[in-house]
Amino acid sequence: MSSIHRSDQSDSDEVSNGRTLFTPAVKELVALSAALACNCEPCLRYHYREAKKLGISDEDIRAAFDLALAVKQTPARNAQELAERLLGSAGSRPEDE
Template sequence: MVSTETQAEIEEYLGRVPSWIDALPESAADHSWAIVRDLQLGETELERREKALVALGAAAAIQCPYCIRFHREEAKIDGVTDDELSEAIGVASGVRYFSTVLHGAEVDLEAFESETQEIADHVRDQQAAAPSDD
């Protein structure tokens, strides 16, 4: 159970205290809310819609129906379209797919890191050489 102060804060943000808060050990409840408040709901380097899309992609990848439901609704509140939701899930599925390929094939991590750096350098060079839209 969260403290009385935290309970009031959650109710102000969300309109109610979600039932999953009760599943947290008392020693972690206030802290857990602070993580949601400060990182997910607070103003950070990422816009709220970006964070909602990242969260939805992660939720889809770990196949969590609770998180999928919450973050899908969160994204919609922040103006994310159905097409953007589908794309975020598609990107997450691609990451999971290729992670399975890389792990299953036991691709050498050091070689992969080196290749990735070469690719990133090439793309940056291509972008620098591209005509400007100015």
């Protein structure tokens, strides 16, 4: 498994010394977002269980999911807008923009 799946001593030392905000809970929220963004269902199940073990609320998990979906959907939305411009204006080519 990758290092995101475990919390080693150096991570907890950095947190206790105040040098990072990248706590185990934050790591799981990031991992959940990445799993959703890349459509990895096993990853999503794993990191959801790990997040719940850490006491992360459904509200925080939902916020992570919403952010991941917004990021994931941006390229598709941009491509759709480009397609509409290509079809909508014969005189204006997008590569000229």
